[in-house]
Amino acid sequence: MNMLNLTVHAMLALPLVVLAANNLLAKQTARKIALYVCAAVAFFQIASSVTLFVMYTRYGITHYDFNIFDPGQVSADYFSVNRLDLFLMVCIGIVVFVSVMLALETIKDHKRSYVNLLMCLLLGMNGMVMATDLFSLYVFLEIVGITSFVMIAMFRSKVGLEGSFKYLVVSSLGIVLLLSGLALIFMQTGTLDFKAIGESLLDTQDSSRRALTYSAVVLMISGFAVKAGAVPFHSWLPDAHQSADTAVSVLLSGIVIKIAGIYGLIVVLDLFGSLEAVRIIYQVIGLVSTITGAVLAARQHHFKRIAAYSSVSQMGYIILALSSGTTLGVVGAAAHIFSHAIFKSTLFSNAAAIHEEVGVLDVTKLGGLEKKMPITAFSSVIAFLSTAGVPPFCGFWSKLLIVIALWKSGDTVWAGAALAASIFTAVYFLRLQRKVFFGKLADGMQDVREAKNSIGFIEAALTAVTVGAGLLFPFALQYLQTAGII
Amino acid sequence: MNMEFAFLLAGVLLILAGCFCLIRTYHLLKIIIGMELSMKAVTLLFVIAGRINGNMELSQAFIITIIVIEVVITLVASGVALDLYKKYGNLDVRNLRNLRG
Structure with missing residues (x-):
């Protein structure tokens, strides 16, 4: 067991080692x-x-508490x-x-800058989920944020720079809100x-202290909601995702908004879940995001x-799941984080395939690609069915869990609304x-071919995961039940 | 009015001033300055928080961390603004209208 726990240390250390090696090695x-x-x-x-x-x-x-500098010593834990x-x-992996x-x-x-930034991002996200105080959470959140800004702007296209700047400004405002909330909490407790x-x-x-607590909670939720791209703080998200290179957008859409935003909201729920206001805010933000998106x-x-x-829209679902405030709700949210990571990765892989082979991503100029790109078309359809919650794909099960969690916690209206959305x-x-x-096949696409090596491979692999996870989901639920989680 | 309250008020006013600057201007660098102003103002809130609860060490550590991170953010923002200047020849934020819908 001790040996296995060392791998947790490795998850923080490996990105740093790869980062250093990447810069020390010869360029070629x-x-x-x-x-x-x-x-x-x-x-x-x-x-x-x-x-x-x-x-x-x-x-x-x-749980396993540890300190990055001296493994095994339990006196000073910074991570858990x-x-x-x-x-x-x-999901991050x-x-x-x-x-x-x-x-x-x-x-x-x-390529080298991409690897550097990717490793920083991985470190930031791993650190965020392992952090045990709001101070480290904030530091790792900023690592994730800053790396994303640079990754969007990395290729220096007009749109990339524009998306990056918009994200940067909106996200700094979010950070100001978050930090004000942290200051108000710190003012009362003297600890983070x-x-x-x-x-x-x-x-x-x-x-008066209760008023301070409530304003701190509201400020923190707004700060994390900016990072999660929930309505009404979503304006940066489509711009940033559209303008980045597809290998970067898949990171942003697949995991960064969830770790930086939703995980923060999970932490707030953990700390202040007993306040009724938190649940009401989550319900409203969640439903409005689902429908507006x-x-x-x-x-x-x-x-x-x-x-x-x-x-x-899907972030709205996850926030709705959290609003139930129960363990089942958090499990549903985590399951939806997983299935969203899978199907959104599939869709962005499709985008990469189309961008590489056809060159345009404007849907009005595309058409009839099914015959030319069978793997892409098939995986895209599977991903769409999973998003829409059609059984037996894994999106169906996670949505089902969310609806059941809302129903069980007494929010039948919200459960119905989630179904309707x-x-x-x-x-x-x-x-x-x-x-x-x-x-009909669009003009000038007669000699389009199927996606090349790794893109085609990853599309097929992700489709297999969507179908496989969907079929095995009942067993996973059974496993969770015997483990005593739900 | 005691000193804590004055500091708190100053902090909140500075944050609002930064946000006002963001709304008011069309110049990229001025936007960055406004952003910086409101983020620096948050450190004032931490100063006052540390004074009220008596845990000045943690508060100082946090403030220094915030300042360091803000420098990095300003650096990235200025870099993006510089590249935008190279593309468009000016620093008007109204150029940024390629992404819509």
Whole structure:
């Protein structure tokens, strides 16, 4: 068990080692092998997180506290890993792996910078889920944020710089909100440790202190909602996702908004879940995001922009799941984070394939690609069915969990609304599929071919995961039940 | 009015001043300055928080961290603004209208 726990240390240390090695190696060598090393790091993270999750369940370990400098010493813990964190790290590993696979084909120059930034991003995200106080959470959040700004602007296209600048400004405002909230909490407690905050803030009857707590909670939720791209803070998200290179957009849409935004909201729920106001805010933000994102997605013409607005809508679902405030709700949210990571990665891989082979991503100019790109079309249809919540794909099960969690916690109205909002998802993706893959072949696309090596591979692999996870989901639920989680 | 309250008021006013600057101007560098102003103002809130609860060490550590991170953000923002200047020849934020819908 001790040996296995060392892999948790490795998840923080490996990105740094790869980062250093990437810059120390000769340029030609680094360009050749760095991306494969990144893929190996991501694979290591997936494998060891899954193993640790199973081991923790078997031996009844709830969490492992550690300190990065002296492994094994328990006196000063800065980091902690529990099973939710491990599950999120599996998702991080998967999306990073997909991004590397896309980068092998789409990124021709700046490979070294891409690897550097990717490793920083991985470090930031792993650190965020492992952090045990709001101070480190903020520091890792900023690592994730700053790396994303640079990654969007990295290729110096007009649109890339524009998307990056918009993201930067909106996100700094979010950080200002978040920090003001942290200051208000810190003012009352004198500490930023998760354990100490929850106990000391909520048992007071003094009305002015309660007012301070409430404003701190609202400020923190707004700060994280900016990062999650929830309505009404979503304006940066489609711009940033559309303008970045596809290997970067898949990271942003697949995992960054979830770790930087949703994980923060999970932490707020953990700390202040007993306040009724938190749940009400989550319900409102969640439902409004779900519907607004879906309606706006139906009006777009750019493939990646539709996928980005779909992310807004799906983030709404996850926040709705959190609003139930129960363990089942958090499990549903985590399951939806997983299935969203899978199907949104698939859709962005499709975008990469179309961008590489056809060159345009405007859906009005595309058409009839089904015959020319069968793998892309098939995986896209599967991903769409999973998004819309059609059984037996894994999107169906996670949405089902969310609806059940809302129903069980007494929010029947919200559960019904979540079901109804599912229909909107079908609308915008049906439109996308019809325009891109079916119908008459568009002009000048006679000699379009199927996606090349790694993009085609990752599309097929992700489709297999969508179908496989969907079919095995009942067993996963059974496993969680015997493990005593739900 | 005691000193804590004055500091708190100053902090909030400075944050609002930064946000006002963001709304008011069309110049990229002025936007960055406004952004910086409001982010620096947050450190004032931490100063006052540390004074009220008596945990000045953590507060100082946090403030220094915030300042360092803000420098990095300003650097990235200025770099993006510089590249935008090279593309468009001026620093008007109204150029940024390629992404719509």
